[in-house]
Amino acid sequence: MSEIKIGQIKSFTELPAWQEGHQLVLEIFQATKNFSPTEVYGLTSQIKRSALAITSNIVEGFGRKVFKEKVQFYSFALKSVREIQNYILIARDLGYLDQATFDKIAMQSGVVNKLCGELAHGGKR
Numbered sequence: 001m002s003e004i005k006i007g008q009i010k011s012f013t014e015l016p017a018w019q020e021g022h023q024l025v026l027e028i029f030q031a032t033k034n035f036s037p038t039e040v041y042g043l044t045s046q047i048k049r050s051a052l053a054i055t056s057n058i059v060e061g062f063g064r065k066v067f068k069e070k071v072q073f074y075s076f077a078l079k080s081v082r083e084i085q086n087y088i089l090i091a092r093d094l095g096y097l098d099q100a101t102f103d104k105i106a107m108q109s110g111v112v113n114k115l116c117g118e119l120a121h122g123g124k125r
Contacts, residue, residue: 021116024105028105054116061077071119077119078116084109085109
């Protein structure tokens, strides 16, 4: 993570985890446009919800005053990243994601996983 200290950050949009998570959300929404219409209430819905949950939980954690509560929401964000990693494997194996798109999303999810992990562990990683 960069040298920015959490106490110096005035907005959640300054958090590297939110910035990278936001990029992941955009990539997921773009990629799911090509999913089968039969999956609109299945895999498509689940992967989008998980993507949105990442940044939403980062925002929620950022707004909390109690450290334990912050960590709890950052942990929720981390869990959602891991759900995304599972869903993209399924989507690739079903033929909804080509290898290049899968690789791009997998790489971005790895970045977000690392940053959320750092937040969830109070920067002690």
